[in-house]
Amino acid sequence: MWYGDRVNNFQFILILLLSPLAQGIIKKIKAMMQGRVGAPLLQPYYDLARLFKKDMVIPRTASWIFHAAPYVVFSSVLAASMLVPVFSAGQSTGFLAGGGIGVSGTGDIIAIIYTLALGRFFLALGGLDAGTAFGGEGSSREMSVAILVEPSMMLAVFTAAVASGSTNLGVIAGSGSVFFSPAHVLALAAFFVAVIAETGRIPVDNPDTHLELTMIHEGMLLEYSGKYLAIMEWAHYMKQMLLFTLAADLFFPYGIAGAGAGFGIAAAAGLWAGKMLILCFGMALAESTRAKMRFFQLPSLLGAAFVLSALSIITFIMTGK
């Protein structure tokens, strides 16, 4: 079809536009679990609109890094979204894939994860650059967590990659080759923990706290205001949805359009939305029923995730599925 390629190329727009809604849904579910009415579903959009209109307060000590960080963070997440098949994994999909980052069509999973790492690096620099204690604290904690999360995320991803014989997301998502095998379940568990850590949610970080001393992600953003804060927040919403989409692509690769599965684009997009809802609900449930972990105990949680992902890949090699 004439419009097919274009739709494929622009599927990242869904992540760009719908990610605040996902945040709103998670917040709403959490509020309902706590017996509150909660903010409207669209509140994250209102927040972004309000922040974009506001003036900014820039710390006197801030250098160009403070100004550059929001843009780098946002564009790295946006670039990563362009490499991810949201609902369609056909050939030459993905906006950036044609530029050579992707092997054949959508992007390479390793490229995606390290594009996100670039954003994280600048986020941490931005937190440090403001020169306040809380920013530095947030950045140092973020990097400590990152060191622990990255290996388990990579290994979990490799299970899916080995199973489908490619690190290209389009191939993985379209292959349908990963089924509910022991290796698959182990990798999914590890990946879920990694997603919690990456999105700054309980038990790793508390996105709703006002207690400066306990913050990780929010600590780094503390000195940002107005437009920069809006960009940072939006990037964070996008990263969250991107990781959900990755989880869907890697571990529930059913119903992706364009890879011979025979799914229409509308049906595939609807299925994707369903997967997102389930993940939002799971995230809200996980966050409501637990307290945050003591910071020094995080290595055991993230270490456990690493062990799970390592076991998953060993299981796969031994059982072959």
Add this chain to the structure above:
Amino acid sequence: MHPENEKYIELSAADFPRKCAEYSRRHFLRTMFAADERELDGYFRVYAVFSPMGEDRFDILTMKLREDALAYGSITPLVPAAHWYEREMRDMFGIIPEGHPDPRPLCLHGIYGDVYPLRRDVTTDDIKKSVDFSREDGYFFMRVKGEGVYEIPVGPVHAGIIEPGHFRFSAVGETIYHLDPRLFFTHKGTEKLFESRGFENGVELAERISGVSSFSHSSAYCMAVERMAGMDISPRAKAVRTLVIELERLYNHIGDIGNMCAGTGFALGYAKGAILKESLMALNARLTGSRYLRGINVIGGVTRDVFDAADDVISTLDGVKTGFKHFMEFLLDSISHIERLEGTGLLSREIALKMGATGPAARASGISDDIRRAHPHLSYGSLIFEAHTYQKGDVYSRMMVRREEAECSFSIIDSLIERRHEGELRMPAGKFPAGGSALGYTEGPRGSVFYWIKASGDGSPLRVKVRSASFCNWPLVSYAIHGNIVPDFPLVNKSFNLSYSGCDL
């Protein structure tokens, strides 16, 4: 002249420190303060109120100081619990405790000039005139030196809607080596204001010293005035006060346990605690017209009989009691939450005792001290209950002490409602004896509350000393947090739940 359980012991300035040290071995230091009594006998006086462990008596050591020789040997090196009291006297009266280990001002920040606000010849205008916001502060924080030590300044303005306070952490990585808090950012001159209002009009002021301890403050204040005037309020008024003090304890303790969940990021627990607290505060409003239990206490009794609404109390508390039981079961089953509380913010018995801890914080560290039992007042003498202690002194112990005390409050209220209470709600206030003085006290939710009042020659207030529980417990937070990690500070702080306003008079 003095109430029966108060014994004044006059000492010379030379004997004072030694005697205090001797008393502190077997007595609790309840409060220590100065008064400008020049209009009575030409002297300043320092008082240290001790009470023997296990006896309903107050031994009040006192000494005279001449205006031109306002110095004495500090007792802090011998009685560490006196450290803030002596600094407070230095700020407010210019009485110098020689050899005090901490030379920094406590209550008055650098913006005040050379003025001693609580001296009787200093007017509020003098104090206002001395204020200069451009003056150099000269305050310094204690520093930890060494490789990798960095300082985290927090506050005085915080992200939450709370009062101002500055916390200076010295940390290595995430581990806290030292916390130096600086409070008293909003000094209000409450004690000075008491002096100008007359004893009867002091009740409203006492109610406003610390929001969630309004009723224990007003009760202690009324008790002091009534004891000074030799009034014995009716059993019915006493029972009303007892019941309302227990209501105040209930909503505080249950709210505090819920608030600890905010410290661990446990949203569901926090929400459940808030719901229970709200039904108690709504009950407060129905019973007294005030969610914070204001407007009931007056000198000579109470303004309304809450026993008229006993049915409402019984039915509401039945619901809350069941809810609280389930809430505690839910919390204790939530391993992720309990894990954060156990072993966090340890306060040893030794330090709690030395530094003069009070309330749930002291009892969680194994000190069996509860003013309701140590000095039976109101209806407490006829009630049977225990001081609930835990030994470990961590956040978990402080939560469990509150839980047991809340359960105890339910049964105290039940047995009060079962009985009949006779007498007038309110008796007319008599004349206040010239030069009379008395202590008033009770066990509030955060710990003991003490008032000491003294009348001048014409029966008006010469000195009203307020000692809230927070004043005793704030310095303990620094000890409890030592060796913990920075992100655990809010949790440890919440487990003490101290008031800024309550000590920043």
